[in-house]
Structures are given as structure tokens and as C-alpha cells.
Amino acid sequence: xxxxxxxxxxxxxxxxxxxxxxxxxxxxxxxxxxxxxxxxxxxxxxxxxxxxxxxxxxxxxxxxxxxxxxxxxxxx
Amino acid sequence: xxxxxxxxxxxxxxxxxxxxxxxxxxxxxxxxxxxxxxxxxxxxxxxxxxxxxxxxxxxxxxxxxxxxxxxxxxxxxxxxxxxxxxxxxxxxxxxxxxxxxxxxxxxxxxxxxxxxxxxxxxxxxxxxxxxxxxxxxxxxxxxxxxxxxxxxxxxxxxxxxxxxxxxxxxxxxxxxxxxxxxxxxxxxxxxxxxxxxxxxxxxxxxxxxxxxxxxxxxxxxxxxxxxxxxxxxxxxxxxxxxxxxxxxxxxxxxxxxxxxxxxxxxxxxxxxxxxxxxxxxxxxxxxxxxxxxxxxxxxxxxxxxxxxxxxxxxxxxxxxxxxxxxxxxxxxxxxxxxxxxxxxxxxxxxxxxxxxxxxxxxxxxxxxxxxxxxxxxxxxxxxxxxxxxxxxxxxxxxxxxxxxxxxxxxxxxxxxxxxxxxxxxxxxxxxxxxxxxxxxxxxxxxxxxxxxxxxxxxxxxxxxxxxxxxxxxxxxxxxxxxxxxxxxxxxxxxxxxxxxxxxxxxxxxxxxxxxxxxxxxxxxxxxxxxxxxxxxxxxxxxxxxxxxxxxxxxxxxxxxxxxxxxxxxxxxxx
Numbered sequence: 001x002x003x004x005x006x007x008x009x010x011x012x013x014x015x016x017x018x019x020x021x022x023x024x025x026x027x028x029x030x031x032x033x034x035x036x037x038x039x040x041x042x043x044x045x046x047x048x049x050x051x052x053x054x055x056x057x058x059x060x061x062x063x064x065x066x067x068x069x070x071x072x073x074x075x076x
Numbered sequence: 077x078x079x080x081x082x083x084x085x086x087x088x089x090x091x092x093x094x095x096x097x098x099x100x101x102x103x104x105x106x107x108x109x110x111x112x113x114x115x116x117x118x119x120x121x122x123x124x125x126x127x128x129x130x131x132x133x134x135x136x137x138x139x140x141x142x143x144x145x146x147x148x149x150x151x152x153x154x155x156x157x158x159x160x161x162x163x164x165x166x167x168x169x170x171x172x173x174x175x176x177x178x179x180x181x182x183x184x185x186x187x188x189x190x191x192x193x194x195x196x197x198x199x200x201x202x203x204x205x206x207x208x209x210x211x212x213x214x215x216x217x218x219x220x221x222x223x224x225x226x227x228x229x230x231x232x233x234x235x236x237x238x239x240x241x242x243x244x245x246x247x248x249x250x251x252x253x254x255x256x257x258x259x260x261x262x263x264x265x266x267x268x269x270x271x272x273x274x275x276x277x278x279x280x281x282x283x284x285x286x287x288x289x290x291x292x293x294x295x296x297x298x299x300x301x302x303x304x305x306x307x308x309x310x311x312x313x314x315x316x317x318x319x320x321x322x323x324x325x326x327x328x329x330x331x332x333x334x335x336x337x338x339x340x341x342x343x344x345x346x347x348x349x350x351x352x353x354x355x356x357x358x359x360x361x362x363x364x365x366x367x368x369x370x371x372x373x374x375x376x377x378x379x380x381x382x383x384x385x386x387x388x389x390x391x392x393x394x395x396x397x398x399x400x401x402x403x404x405x406x407x408x409x410x411x412x413x414x415x416x417x418x419x420x421x422x423x424x425x426x427x428x429x430x431x432x433x434x435x436x437x438x439x440x441x442x443x444x445x446x447x448x449x450x451x452x453x454x455x456x457x458x459x460x461x462x463x464x465x466x467x468x469x470x471x472x473x474x475x476x477x478x479x480x481x482x483x484x485x486x487x488x489x490x491x492x493x494x495x496x497x498x499x500x501x502x503x504x505x506x507x508x509x510x511x512x513x514x515x516x517x518x519x520x521x522x523x524x525x526x527x528x529x530x531x532x533x534x535x536x537x538x539x540x541x542x543x544x545x546x547x548x549x550x551x552x553x554x555x556x557x558x559x560x561x562x563x564x565x566x567x568x569x570x571x572x573x574x575x576x577x578x579x580x581x582x583x584x585x586x587x588x589x590x591x592x593x594x595x596x597x598x599x600x601x602x603x604x605x606x607x608x609x610x611x612x613x614x615x616x617x618x619x620x621x622x623x624x625x626x627x628x629x630x631x632x633x634x635x636x637x638x639x640x641x642x643x644x645x646x647x648x649x650x
Contacts (some may be wrong), residue, residue: 032136065499
């Protein structure tokens with residue numbers, strides 16, 4: 001088990017969210033779209049040059065800016 | 077006694093479609109989160125039993141994190157206080173867990189709730205079964221499965237509105253996600269299905285190495301289809317109408333009024349060689365009607381048809397992801413490519429499409445930038461006609477300059493304009509096949525909007541131009557701006573007339589350059605400056621409407637100063 005940032009995951013890799021760095025508001029915003037500790041996320045794609053990351057959580061795909069994704073940690 | 081129904085739910089679950097179904101009021105619904113950013117009102121029933129229905133912006137939770145969510149929560153709180161409302165909680169059956177989070181929060185509020193389990197067909201399709209009875213018993217509120225887009229379940233929803241109840245589900249707020257998990261485990265079963273071909277294709281459109289080439293193909297097709305439909309409608313419908321039916325009619329009016337007096341000038345305008353020229357006559361009933369109805373409307377139709385298809389399939393959020401980085405250069409995010417691209421057809425729908433962007437800063441940058449550096453198709457065609465005989469030597473400097481201006485001016489605006497440009501954080505909905513009737517209604521709604529909101533402004537503009545001409549204001553302006561134009565831009569004084577007409581219509585203005593006998597250098601400078609210095613009147617009124625008067629002044633300052641700088645530089649370099 002290793003913990004890494006959402007931005008460091010490979011496309012197609014699945015992991016479990018461990019923690020989200022940031023203020024209360026930021027965590028709540030991510031949580032509302034299902035990105036919270038314990039949730040299984042699969043990285044669908046990452047754009048080149050620090051572009052947005054697309055992940056799949058449950059039946060939803062979410063696009064998240066690189067800066068935001070950098071603050072999300074997952075266990076793979 | 078119920079007086080009001082609030083439609084509450086996550087973004088992109090179909091609230092606006094249910095709203096339209098309940099009230100018959102047409103509102104825009106699209107397949108991406110955040111279509112409804114302001115609430116919308118309608119009513120159901122009649123007479124004493126009339127009940128208000130409110131389409132509330134989508135929200136993921138009752139702890140608001142964005143302005144649109146704050147609107148939603150404030151509206152709910154007011155309804156709770158008034159004690160005369162019920163909440164119809166619209167759920168996306170394919171995402172029960174995330175949606176129930178809001179439902180549980182809603183159940184803590186002192187308001188009767190009924191749940192519409194929408195997208196029921198899609199849930200079934202992807203192998204999700206939800207035990208509605210158990211869910212109903214667990215939450216203690218009525219639950220109706222619906223497919224809003226086809227109307228399935230809407231009747232039952234209406235019949236059971238009276239059963240709406242305050243939920244009896246109690247839980248500890250800190251344990252909410254656990255509670256949601258427990259409920260989902262109990263009522264939902266998922267039959268695992270393998271990736272369908274559609275999903276695989278869908279994934280290809282969001283991977284950088286496959287998605288970017290696909291995006292280029294789609295964007296090219298989009299532009300091509302818009303031009304094809306727009307030009308087709310003009311050539312086969314509006315031109316024949318104005319030429320064969322409207323012109324003879326207006327000639328009758330002209331004879332009655334008698335050419336030469338001011339009334340004739342305002343209503344019909346100048347007769348060119350004794351006949352009406354819809355592009356040059358300048359009267360309200362001639363050019364004033366021809367420009368919006370004859371020339372712009374076909375493109376409005378084509379534009380909205382294509383945009384609506386793009387919206388309803390769900391491709392827009394994917395395009396936004398792919399082009400996010402590129403658009404950051406000019407201080408915008410990916411979504412901005414759509415208004416930019418459409419501005420190349422006509423700046424009017426281009427400016428309207430900036431509504432896709434969330435913040436004021438982004439809308440200002442996008443609208444200003446497209447006004448400066450993206451000529452509409454009509455103008456592009458005229459420039460090509462004017463400079464085409466010189467080949468690449470004539471055309472390349474014009475369009476290369478405009479592309480450089482787009483990048484440089486965009487970058488400068490990014491640095492100068494204050495305000496927020498949030499990072500992209502959005503749900504990407506599954507691809508959906510557009511529903512034909514919904515699509516037709518939506519396109520019609522938008523055309524209706526254009527006819528009601530934009531056309532009167534255009535007519536007013538034509539009226540104003542005539543009055544200003546009659547008062548000599550425009551000639552006077554020509555005289556004082558003349559020296560600047562000749563010295564700074566190296567254009568002859570005769571070109572000032574075209575620049576003045578450019579305020580009204582860019583294509584006519586470019587056409588006016590042809591008989592002036594300008595050199596290639598002067599033609600290039602005039603074409604670039606005509607594109608940049610100010611929007612045409614149709615774009616101007618839409619800009620004014622979308623930006624407000626203060627930001628319009630700022631935008632106008634950027635336009636005029638950048639046109640003079642670039643025009644002056646070209647005069648020195650070429």
C-alpha cells in the first residue's frame with residue numbers, strides 16, 4: 001500500500017481516497033461530489049502539462065483542476 | 077394549504093425538465109451541470125388551487141459552496157419559514173449515494189418532501205435496481221420513479237404531491253455519509269455490466285492523445301455545419317423573401333411617403349439607383365429589418381441548433397477539459413473555446429455564448445477578446461474577396477495579425493482584469509442522445525429570445541444612426557478623426573467613411589473599401605483595424621446588454637486603443 005497524490009496516479013489506476021488537504025470549505029466542496037476519504041476513485045485521464053484530471057467515482061466522472069487534485073491523496 | 081413547490085436537487089439531475097413538465101413553462105435544460113444559475117418560476121393548476129413552482133439552481137449540499145448554491149439554500153430557508161411550501165427533491169437514480177446526501181439534509185428541515193427518482197430509465201439501462209418501496213419506508217417520504225424527458229411518472233408525481241411528508245428519518249449529522257451508505261446498501265443492487273462500446277468511445281474523447289484530434293475534427297465540423305445551414309437559409313429563404321416580397325411592398329410605402337424627407341430617410345432610407353438596397357439604404361424597415369432577420373437570424377438558428385446538440389449530448393464539459401490548458405494562456409478555462417469559435421460565425425451569438433462562463437472576469441475577457449480579434453463570417457468573406465486576389469500575401473498578414481492579437485491581448489487582459497477565474501471542477505455527465513422535441517423547443521426558445529430582445533435594439537440603432545446623420549454628427553466625427561486615421565494608420569481620408577459605417581455593419585464597411593483604390597498595405601491595415609476597433613451595432617447592443625454599461629466602456633477602451641496600436645504598428649512594419 002502506498003499513498004500518493006491524485007495527480008501522480010496513472011490513467012486506469014484505482015485507489016482509495018485517504019485525505020484531502022485544504023480548508024473546511026475546500027474539503028466540503030470535494031466531498032459533495034463524492035471525493036472524500038474512503039471512496040474508491042479510478043483515474044480516467046490526465047491532460048498534459050498540468051491540465052485537469054478526470055476521475056470516476058461511483059457512476060460519476062469528475063474533472064478537477066491540477067492544483068486541486070494535487071491536494072487529494074489516495075492509497076493504491 | 078400548499079402555495080409553493082420547490083424543485084431541489086443536485087445539478088444536472090433534470091430539475092429543469094421536470095419544471096417544464098409540471099408548469100408548461102419552457103426553460104433551458106442541458107446535459108451539463110449549472111444550466112440553471114438563477115431560479116425560475118411557473119405555476120401548476122388554476123384559480124384558487126394555483127400553486128407556484130420554483131426551479132431552484134442545483135446544489136450538492138445544504139452547506140453552500142458557490143453563489144448558485146447559496147441562492148438555492150436561501151430559497152429553501154425562506155420556504156421553510158413561510159410554512160406554505162413543499163420540496164420536490166429530484167434525484168439522479170444513477171448516482172443514488174451522492175444524491176441521498178442532499179436528501180438526508182433536506183429531511184432535517186421543517187418542510188414536507190416528496191422525492192422524484194429521475195433518470196430511472198438510465199439507471200435500469202446501466203444495471204442499477206432500486207427498491208422504491210423500501211426506500212420510501214426508510215425515509216418516510218413518498219418516492220416516485222420518473223423519466224422527466226419522456227414524461228414517465230410525472231402524472232404520479234403530481235397526484236402524490238399532497239402526500240409529501242416531513243421525513244421521519246433521524247441520524248447524527250456527523251455520521252451522514254455512513255447513513256447514506258447504509259441506506260444505499262439496503263435498497264440498491266447493481267448488476268455489473270462491462271464497458272459498453274459507447275463508454276469506450278466516450279473515454280477516447282477525454283484522453284489527451286485521442287481526445288485532442290477528435291476535438292479538432294468536431295470543432296471543424298461544428299463550424300462547417302453552422303456556415304452551411306446559415307448560408308443555405310440566407311440564399312434560399314431570407315434573400316428571396318426580402319428581394320421578391322418585402323422590397324416591392326416597401327417601394328409602395330416609399331412612394332406614399334415620398335423620397336427626400338426625413339421620415340422617408342428614417343423609415344426607408346436612401347434609395348440606391350431608385351431602388352431599395354437592403355444593405356445600404358439604412359432605413360428601419362429596410363436595412364433595419366434585413367440585418368437582424370435576413371442576415372443574422374439564419375446564423376442564430378444554425379448556431380443554436382449546433383450549440384443545443386452540443387449541450388444535450390454532454391460533449392461540452394469534455395471539450396472544456398481538453399482545452400483547459402490552452403485557454404489558461406488568455407485567462408480563461410476550457411469552456412471558453414465554444415463562444416470563441418462561434419464568434420467566428422457571428423459575434424452576436426459569440427457574445428451570448430459567453431454565458432457558458434461562470435465569472436464576470438471570464439465573461440469580460442472572452443467578450444472583449446472576441447470583439448477585437450474574431451471577425452464574423454460575413455466580414456471574413458468580404459476580406460477574403462477583397463484581398464484574395466493577392467493570395468497569401470494579402471490574406472496571411474490579416475489573419476496572422478488577428479491570431480497574434482488574440483493571444484497577446486488575451487494575455488494582457490489576464491494580467492490586468494481583476495476578479496476570479498476558478499479552476500475547473502465539474503461533474504462530467506454521461507453522453508446522452510439529444511431528445512428531439514426538447515431540442516426543437518430549446519432552439520425555438522432561443523430564437524424567440526433573439527427576436528424579442530435583440531431585434532428592437534437593432535431597429536433603435538438604425539433610428540439613432542439616421543438621426544445622427546441628419547444632425548451632421550457623423551460627418552463632424554469623420555472630420556475630427558480624419559487626421560488620426562491618415563497620419564497614424566496611413567489610410568486616405570476617404571477610408572474614414574468606411575470606418576464609420578463599420579460601426580454599423582462590418583461587411584458593408586469592408587465592401588466600401590473596394591472602390592477606393594487602396595494599396596495592398598492600406599487594404600491590410602483597413603481590414604485589421606475594421607475588425608478590431610469596435611464591434612458592429614448588433615454586437616455592440618448585445619455586448620452592452622451582457623456586460624452592462626461600465627464594462628462596455630472598459631471593453632470599448634481596450635478595443636479602440638488596441639486597434640490604433642496594432643494599426644499603427646502595421647503601418648510602420650509593412
